[in-house]
Amino acid sequence: MSENICSRAPYALALQVTQQSSIYFSARMRIREKKMKPREADEGSEEERPPAEVGLRDRLAHFTWPWFAATMSTGALAVVLGNTPNTFTGLRTIGKCFFIFDIILFLLFNGLMMTRFILVPRKIFASLHHPVEGLFFGTYWVSIALILNCAYIYGKAETGDWLNKGLEVTFWMYCAAAFIVGVAQYAMFFHLERLSVVDAVPAWIFPIYPLLVVGTLAGTILPGQSEDASWKMFVGGVFFQGLAWLVSFLIYGIYIQRLMTSNLPSPSVRPGMFVSVGPAGYTAAGMISLANQAPTLISANYWTDTTVPDGEIVRIIGIMTGLFIILFAYWFFFITAIVVLAGIGRMSFSLNWWAFIFPNAGLTLATIQAAKVLNSEGMKGIASALTILLVVMWLITAVFCIRAVYRGDVLWPGKDEDKSMERLAWGWRGNMGNPEARKIIQRISSPA
Template sequence: MSSCCDKSCPSRMVNSSHLSQEDTGVESGDSICPDGNVDNNVGEESQGENTRDPENQLSDGDFEALSKNDQGWRKIVRNFTPSWFTVNMGTGIVSILLFNLPYNGVWLYWISVVIFGLNTILFSTFLTISILRYTLWPEIWGVMLKHQVQSLFIGTFPMGFSTIVSMISLVCSPVWGNWVQIVTWALWIVDSVISLACAVGFPFMLMIPGRQTDLPSMTAVWLLPVVSTIVAASTGAVVADYLPTPQLSLWTIIASYILWGLGILFSMIILAVYFKRLALYKLPPKAMIVSTCIPLGPMGQGGFVILKLGVDAKKFFPLNNTLDATAGDVFYAVGFMIALILWGFGLLWMLSAIISIAQCKRIPFSMGWWASIFPLGVYANCTILMAKEMPSQFFKVLGTILSLCVLILWIIVSAGTIREVITGRVFFAPCLSDLRVQRKKRLGIKAN
């Protein structure tokens, strides 16, 4: 089963004292990256390095520089990968769900506000560390973009930021007035531009010369840059409700429809390729099995967006004399129909993910676990909105149950992450191995 994973990801060896081969689904000599990727070539690379001509080996000064960067705060900053922003995605969707719960109360509202504050602090911290990383070591940026897996996690940055912008609209705009609404709108524009850049740049990242991409190495992580536009559209649908003028709301709604169309159709293309990969090469190994939850994201978020935009169109189209007088009602009805279809398609992916994960006896913890929280969360959020618009007691109860499952999963993954942060094992960037290889080759050429 290890043949189904990405063979190009440099990584550390699996600690046999913690995981057996049966636990990880990884054959002897394989290794696991913190994001869940498996590498079969580590043994060969190590052997190649050991047999390198002594004249091409790093000098004592070079080894001293490398060891210095692997200690203290430098180790944390250098190994701080974009996948950390999945923490913001998971934490942010939990705060949104607690805010939107059908069976709500004042105490749940304040818990959602506290989690929103925590998410804002985490995002600010992660952003600061990321800026330091690429400022102190600018060469890492290029290596990261060329990495087959790490580059795809760039899409988690705008998605994590979107959850914060949404909560600012829901919590702060009604209380602090117009100036917050304008600031929120500006933040949404910035987020949308970044999301659009991620989605449009994704095909070109796959086409970078020297970057080999084959079907067996494909994972659902391919969806991350594309889904960011759908998430930005959902934030736009929320922000439009609180803008000071109907004209601004209309522009935001139209832009959100465009972002939704780009993201949802592109996601369908990727899902078709992903299903072919599953059919031909079977399920990913245990180390990556959690990634089977990711396809639920575009379905749940896509359904929420098209339904919420329909609600907004019904409200703001008549105020702006947009199209026909009944255009808003048509957009609303069609939006609900599409949302219901996407919700049903998402149910298929959710059940598939549950069955895939259930057949694994033990799954090694990694930062990739965070990628499972957001897809389930947006699916629950779509269910809650459908329950509100029908209205339906069934969807209301189901949305509450799904939200509680997301909350429990968030607590479990948070506890695991805190444990890994304390031990320091979570601070490992697979792309840095590529940088070391490049540096050794460069120094070897000079030595000759």
């Protein structure tokens, strides 16, 4: 018995040594794997890191829709300068210069966007429903509306009846296009994307934004139209403004939920929070502007048999509606201003900075309209102060924008709003012969 135990001892010892050795080497391999994983992640992040040097065509491949926020801001500023109550010699000329520059900038941006889509055709469809870039497609159409505004403000004295007829035709063309954009883009987002409420931003309103400026556009060009055309334009302006305001109001609720339950946006994109000022501002401005012209468009007993003319009733209702909304825009303005100032030390330039101008231009226009109907010198002074502030912010934003382009902080692979487009390489050069890039259109999410 003892001999059997002694004879088995070497085998047991050898088995124990083997087991311990295997445990040791397994532990070493796990440690090695843990050390290798960060390294592999680092190597992967290096591949995904924006390149240090790129060519012009690679930069143009990243000219995104948010760039039209610059033309939208320039046009909005020109409209404000053409309506501001306290004027001085040369102010109209300054406004006209902004208008001309806006047209040049808009044509240039159209050329750059066409170049981008020629270089990378797959980005045409991808850019329209991209969860970041796609939201800004509406800025293109708002830019057009503001150009039409300026065409009447600065061109009515130097042109003939052809301008009024042209504006009538383009007004309805614009309304049709803006309505299609508002329906089609939201339908694409509902079907193709899944946006999180914790990331809700006012930019979610942008697909309907082109209709938010229809009221102010109609109110501006109505005086030059014939009786029949102006009545139809008046009704259309009320219809489309109402649609845009209600859709915006629905998104306001989601945005407030995000602010109450999640973190604030990063400091660099906080200027985009000013977009929340625009819907209330432009709606108030549009309603008051249209209301002031109701007595000349609506006959005395069009709807009722009262002694008070129906046009005057509509005027009072429209003015009260605008005054009811305007302080809502100021509420968002002050909240956003406080939040932006709180993070100003950590703020770097992004195209969101253009939101310093165009939404607040709507607030300024609403203040101008309210000052007129209330005949308030104090409100006229506030409107003038806001106008000066808009000019200053436009100059600051323009300087920082040019600086960012020069330094490669924007319009650069991996640094723009399209950087997360799946299966699309950096730009023109990266997509040459890239078979995976063709699949971008096939990435259609199944219903949840």
